[in-house]
Amino acid sequence: MPEIVVETVSLRRTFAGLVAVDNLDLKVEKQQFYGFLGPNGAGKSTTIKMLTGLLRPTSGQVRILGLDLAQNSVAVKGRIGVVPEGLALFERLTGAQLLNFVGRMYGLDREIAAERSAELLEFMDLKDSADKLVADYSHGMKKKTALAAAVIHGPAVLFLDEPFEGVDAIAATTLKRLLQRFITHGGTVFLTSHVLEVVERLCTHIGIIRQGRMVASGSLEELRAGVRVEGHLQPSLTLEEIFLQVVGGSKQDPEVLSWL
Amino acid sequence: MSRKRQAELVMGAISYVFMGLFVFSVTTGLFFGTIVALRADKPVVLEFMLWGVFLFWQLVPILFEGYSPGLNFREVARYPVSLRLYLLLNAAYGLFDPAALSGLLWLASIWLGILFARPGWALPAAALFLVFVALNLLCNRMVIGIFERFQSTRRGRERMVAVLLLFMLVPQMFNFIANGWINVHRFHLPHWVFDAVAVVRSISPPRLVLQSLDPGETQSLLPLALLLAYALLAAVLQFRQLRAVYQGEIYAESFKVQRELKVKPGWQLPGLSPAVSAILEKELRYIRQNSRLLVALAYPLVLFGFLLLGGPGKKMFSLSNGGNLLGAFAGFLALSVSNISYNTFGMDGEGFGRWLLSPLPLQKIMRAKNLAHGALMFTIYLVGTAAVLAVGHVPPDKLVAVTAGFLSLLTINLGAGNVMSVYWPKRIDFTKMTTRMTSSASGFAALLVLAPMAGVSGIVVFATWYWKLSWLPLVAGLAGLALSLKIYSWLLNWAVRHAGEHLEEISSELGV
Numbered sequence: 001m002p003e004i005v006v007e008t009v010s011l012r013r014t015f016a017g018l019v020a021v022d023n024l025d026l027k028v029e030k031q032q033f034y035g036f037l038g039p040n041g042a043g044k045s046t047t048i049k050m051l052t053g054l055l056r057p058t059s060g061q062v063r064i065l066g067l068d069l070a071q072n073s074v075a076v077k078g079r080i081g082v083v084p085e086g087l088a089l090f091e092r093l094t095g096a097q098l099l100n101f102v103g104r105m106y107g108l109d110r111e112i113a114a115e116r117s118a119e120l121l122e123f124m125d126l127k128d129s130a131d132k133l134v135a136d137y138s139h140g141m142k143k144k145t146a147l148a149a150a151v152i153h154g155p156a157v158l159f160l161d162e163p164f165e166g167v168d169a170i171a172a173t174t175l176k177r178l179l180q181r182f183i184t185h186g187g188t189v190f191l192t193s194h195v196l197e198v199v200e201r202l203c204t205h206i207g208i209i210r211q212g213r214m215v216a217s218g219s220l221e222e223l224r225a226g227v228r229v230e231g232h233l234q235p236s237l238t239l240e241e242i243f244l245q246v247v248g249g250s251k252q253d254p255e256v257l258s259w260l
Numbered sequence: 261m262s263r264k265r266q267a268e269l270v271m272g273a274i275s276y277v278f279m280g281l282f283v284f285s286v287t288t289g290l291f292f293g294t295i296v297a298l299r300a301d302k303p304v305v306l307e308f309m310l311w312g313v314f315l316f317w318q319l320v321p322i323l324f325e326g327y328s329p330g331l332n333f334r335e336v337a338r339y340p341v342s343l344r345l346y347l348l349l350n351a352a353y354g355l356f357d358p359a360a361l362s363g364l365l366w367l368a369s370i371w372l373g374i375l376f377a378r379p380g381w382a383l384p385a386a387a388l389f390l391v392f393v394a395l396n397l398l399c400n401r402m403v404i405g406i407f408e409r410f411q412s413t414r415r416g417r418e419r420m421v422a423v424l425l426l427f428m429l430v431p432q433m434f435n436f437i438a439n440g441w442i443n444v445h446r447f448h449l450p451h452w453v454f455d456a457v458a459v460v461r462s463i464s465p466p467r468l469v470l471q472s473l474d475p476g477e478t479q480s481l482l483p484l485a486l487l488l489a490y491a492l493l494a495a496v497l498q499f500r501q502l503r504a505v506y507q508g509e510i511y512a513e514s515f516k517v518q519r520e521l522k523v524k525p526g527w528q529l530p531g532l533s534p535a536v537s538a539i540l541e542k543e544l545r546y547i548r549q550n551s552r553l554l555v556a557l558a559y560p561l562v563l564f565g566f567l568l569l570g571g572p573g574k575k576m577f578s579l580s581n582g583g584n585l586l587g588a589f590a591g592f593l594a595l596s597v598s599n600i601s602y603n604t605f606g607m608d609g610e611g612f613g614r615w616l617l618s619p620l621p622l623q624k625i626m627r628a629k630n631l632a633h634g635a636l637m638f639t640i641y642l643v644g645t646a647a648v649l650a651v652g653h654v655p656p657d658k659l660v661a662v663t664a665g666f667l668s669l670l671t672i673n674l675g676a677g678n679v680m681s682v683y684w685p686k687r688i689d690f691t692k693m694t695t696r697m698t699s700s701a702s703g704f705a706a707l708l709v710l711a712p713m714a715g716v717s718g719i720v721v722f723a724t725w726y727w728k729l730s731w732l733p734l735v736a737g738l739a740g741l742a743l744s745l746k747i748y749s750w751l752l753n754w755a756v757r758h759a760g761e762h763l764e765e766i767s768s769e770l771g772v
Contacts, residue, residue, distance in 0.1 A: 054616055055764060078619030086771070088613030090542060092549050092690075096523045097542075104538035105618045110525040118523040127521045135414055149614075 003030040004066075005157050005188045006051065011060035013046050013212075020046040022212035024060070028190055028205070033183055035203035036192045039247050043212040044192040045085050048161045051190070052082045065156055078106060081150030083160045087142055091135035095126050095145050098134055099152055106153035113152070120148035124174055140167040147175055151182065158182060160191040164198050176202060200239035208246050216246045283362045287369045294373025303474050309370055310392070310466035313363045317396045320359040322407060323424065334408055337506045346506050347499070354401045363396060381473060388469050388484075391491055395465055398494035405501050418690050422551035465490060535620055536628045543632035546607050547600070550690060553607075556599045557640060564589045564644055582652030583662060589644045590666040591717065593637065597670060598706040600633045601677030605770055606688040612770040616763065623756045626681075630674040630752075641666055657734050664737030665720075669713055671744040675751030676709040682759040685769045716740075 006028035013021040021043040028034045038044045049055035051062055053073050062069040064076045082088075090098055096117055103113030121130045124144040129137065134145060143163060150158060158179070164172050179189055179202065193199050199206065200220065207217040216223055223242050237245075290309055297305035333353060337346060354360055367389050375382045410416035461467055463486065471483035527541040528534065547553055604626065605612045615625050645663070648654060654662075684705075720736045723729060759766060 052617060054613060054767070074619050074621060077617060082617050084613055084617070086610045086613060088610055088617060090546075090608060090611035090614060092546050092607070093542065096521075097526075097545065100523055100526045101538050101542050102614070102618075104526055104534045105620060107535065107619070110528055110534060110537075114523040114525040118521050121521060121523070130521055130523065133414075 004028070005030050005064065006034075006190055007063040008047075008051070009061040009063075011047070011050060011057055011062065013043075013050060013055065013058045019212050021050070021057075021209075024209070024212070024214055026207055026214060026217065028188060030188055031183060031186060032188055033179070033202055033204045034188070034190045035199035035206045036190060036209065037196070037199060037206060037243060038192075038209035042209045042247075044209060045161055046212075047209070048159055048190070048192060049084070052080065052084065052159050053077060054082075054084060078153070079156045081153070081155035081158045083143070083146045083150050083158075083163055085161045087146040089134050089142060089146060089149070092133060094131050094133055095121060095137070095141075096130040098145065099148055102149040103152045108153060116152050117148075120152060123178065124148050125170075140171040143167050144171055144174065147178060151178070155187070157188045157190065160189065162192055162194065164193055164195045172198070196239045196243055206239070208243060210247045216242075279358070283365065286362075287365050290366050291369040291373045294370050295377045298374065298377035303470060306370065306473075307466050307470040309366075310469055311464075313366050313370075314396060314464075314466055316366075317359050317363040318400055318403060321357050321400060321404060323427075333404070334412070334505050337508075343503065343506050347502055350401055350502055351397060354397050354404075357400070360397065360400065364393065367393065385473055388472055388487070391487055392465060392469050395487070395491045395494055398491065398498045402494060402498050402501060405498075405505070418549075418551060421690070422555070425552060425555045532631075536624070536631070539625060539628035540632040540635070543629055544636065547632075547636065550607060550688075552690075553599060556596060557636070560589070560593045560596055561640060561644060563592065564647070582648045582654040583658035585652065586645060586648045586654055586659070586662050587665075587721075589648070590641065590662050590669070591714070593641055593644065594666060594669040594673065594713075595710065597633075597637055597673040598677065598710075600637070601630065601674050602680040602706055603684075603686050603688065604629050604633070604677060604681040605766070606681075606686050607690075608770065609687050610771050612685075612767060616767070621756075622759055623752060626678050626752060626755065630678065633677075634670055634674055637670055638667070657730070661733035661737040664741045665717065665733070668737065668740035668744040669717075671741070671748045672713060672751075673709065675744075675748035675755075676705075678755035679751050679758070680705055682755050682762065682766060685766050687770050 004027050006026070008024050008026050011021055011024040012019070024043075024047060036044055036047065046055065050057045051064070051069070053069060053076070065079055067076050069076050090101070093101060099117035099120055100110075100113050103116055104110060108116070118130075121127050124147070126141060126144060126148075129141060134142060137145065143166070147160070147163060150160070160179075163175055163179075167175065176198070179191075183189060191199075191203075203220070205217070205219050206223060208215050208223075216226065218226070220239065223239075223246075224237050293309065294306065297303065333350060336349060341349065355364075371382070371385055371389055374385045407420070410420050465487060468483040468487040468490075471480075472487060475481075475483070527537050529537045529540060532540070547557075605615075608615070615622065618625070641663075645654075645659070720733060724732045
């Protein structure tokens, strides 16, 4: 039986009466590359925040690596890596100092933390900026630093909120290389992204959320089998077509912006 | 409209009224001053008036720009304007600056005074003042241009904040001198300084205006030529500067390319776990980068230095009884603890999220932060103590009592700071002069925390003096230290509980 590493049961979160996530049930198995999709404001970031302990659920349960997050948050946090929405970087440290610091926060020996920091900076093409303050990094460089900080302790599960947003093609390739290597070595990735092409190419499993509710989930083949798009005779739909069909976003352009 | 906004509007209106009154008073004063000076045949007074206008015009916009950066004129070059229009807009923008308008008004009032007292000078004075206005305008726009160039990079903005903060200490130094806290007789400026000042004055624009207006017996045209040369030079430099901006001059952060990557292992402090050592290292690195905080932390030591060196300080606190001086220093230093500990996550900003993601309990993180801040404050205390011991005598029992008392105040302040930090967190922007180190609510709460502690300290000092209980400070200090540890622990638990229940609000305040 496959090992479930991320599981939510009836997860719910409201903000002043507004339901952001509504009775969400999801399961992610070990070594899956899980893409969590949804339109803007669907509840993706809220979900990932609840999965990583940045936000308390209003109700429901989160289990990571078989542990209840509410009861074992410190133990769980030691075994996951996170690239949150705002990146959560200490921007007044240099790239090298930051990675070194994060490594030691996770209990790495100072020599090992320094060694891994150097390796990661090299891998992420940040070597030349290692002694520069993170505050002076470009957005793409910050993203790469955040990913390096998320993996420095060798986590079992990675949670990534929009890791490809605002990064150039070279940086995106570096990130993808790192994530594929992570999966190959037994890791599990849970990511949200707006870049459907990237999700389609990387993810083995996909969940689509709309208005806080899971509206489709499964492998890409399972999703293709479950969705029929008008005008398509063959079943090989792109993820974009599936996504638009599921969230109901394929509207015809009305007579607006006629001046454009 | 929110109450806060209403209060801001009222305060703004009041400050504008006061500024208006100031400008009007100076205008009137300059008018009558000019008449009196010229009738008394002392035209040199006009030079000092022109110096006032010159300095006000050049310095005030920089201070305002540092506090509340307005329109960055570089941005205007992005719009579809020709170079000529851009130059004109720049000049017009400079002329409508409040400092420039005040300067114009003051020059007009000086000119009117000349017209009344010495009508024969009115025409040449008008022409000279026009050159002086042009020179002021060009110099000011050039300085602001350089300032904006600094402001366009993060590092430049931060350095500017540090310079302005140090600049703001100058009036306080004068205040100390005026109140006799600094004994000026001790400082004798070398003669060459006065000679240099005389040379600068002789070729300064205000002096040249006056010499052109009243050439005396020499009838030399050299001052006028030099004044015109200044204006021409300023115009050329300003043109070059604006043309470069118009053509797309870009300033960005630069950095040294690292040839060989070698990451040094972080600190490992004796007796501390790797994680706590890492937090201490991070905190101290952050503090080192916060020029505002560094100035605030250095302030007690600087003031203490004045007390130690200055005459009145010696009279107030006899060096033969250095215990009193040390006690005063400890009390003053305790006041500045709130700068560092009452908004403990403020400097982290979005980095607060990293603490939440880390596999460390918040209690441990806050304790490690307190350890870093406490160690720094205690180091400052030790420097002060060493200075006192170097110049005076402190009996050992007093030294232990004051040290225990300071540690008690420090410990309770750190504990209270934890509570304030989670109740009223505030994101600190290193690049803005207006950013306070703590929220206003924390500032008031700090007073509430310090008042009872000051009261208890006062009672101990009074009882010691009144009943001649020389042992009391030592016993009170040690008892206070034991009690403060208990209170600290209680306050820390309270803070952690509150933070756990309000993570989202704190994160949102800190911009996570």
